Amino acid sequence: MYELTLIGIGTGNPDHVTLQGVQAIREADLILIPRKGESKADLAGVREEIIAKACETPPQIAYFDIPTRHSDEGYLQGVDDWHDAIALRWQAAIAEYPDVTKVALLIWGDPSLYDSSLRIAARLHPQPRKRVIPGITAPQALTAAHAIPINDIGAPYVVTTGRRLRDEGWPANATKVAVMLDGECSFQSLDMAGYDIWWGAYVGMKEEILIHGPLIDVAQQILDTRAKARADHGWIMDIYLLQKSTR
Known part of the structure; x- marks a missing residue:
């Protein structure tokens, strides 16, 4: 034993x-x-x-x-x-x-x-x-890196995977969603004009990369940055937080 x-x-x-x-x-x-x-x-x-x-x-x-x-x-x-x-x-x-x-x-x-x-x-x-x-956890490291709270006051948040976001869409009644295990950047399946994103790769490491902004404005930057980082290092671990836009 x-x-x-x-x-x-x-x-x-x-x-x-x-x-x-x-x-x-x-x-x-x-x-x-x-x-x-x-x-x-x-x-x-x-x-x-x-x-x-x-x-x-x-x-x-x-x-x-x-x-x-x-x-x-x-x-x-x-x-x-x-x-x-x-x-x-x-x-x-x-x-x-x-x-x-x-x-x-x-x-x-x-x-x-x-x-x-x-x-x-x-x-x-x-x-x-x-x-x-x-x-x-990855959500802890991501929100610390961006210096933001993960939830709104007294409100819950959802942690899910890229596959479920892609297949099932935005979780019902959620205002903030942390997305893990997403090799396909499944935020592309959403109406990108309606969300803000806080994205991070290699969070907490010396290679850390952070991008934040309206999803419609920074989605292509994330796609390009992610592809280059994966090619440079041979692997990538990333996570992102999405929030319904209030604009």
Whole structure:
């Protein structure tokens, strides 16, 4: 039996890791790091930098390759099968170190918000003891970077994905919507004259890019900036907040 700790590391800035997260890194016997191909090698490098900054003597590190996700049988079934495949990669990596008692994964953002690590962990056999260390979320980092509140006074806000915004449109009764996991810039599906946007990429990192304004005015700037940044770095993580325009 081992303990599996999922450590939220924020949006890539080593300073986002809480003291609790640093302590969990120091206590780990083994840390699993995913590899997503040469074009996204920087993602593993960020995790390595965080580990090196947290402790003088790093724990053992085991790398595993992220399998390809397929959607031949539909999106949800494809995700379900993908999670099964990732769980098998975790198990195989951990099995190479039979004497470890504390295993950790560094989770981008927070393990509770649009991250599947807890669902993947539930597929491990036998089940380890699980511990979660919260991290700064992408919406927190975005609103901090733009120095804005995420909600209006006494009002709720919606967090959703690009796919749902594109397929279902603007959420009913929402005035502010944070959109994550949007590789297709789904704000283009809206009547862009009716919204303001606060967009950010690599938020909190030295590569941070921020754009804000009426959506109709800055949409093309975001599209061009996003495409160039992805080409320059080989990967991109971005998020945006939309608000119905009051003009």
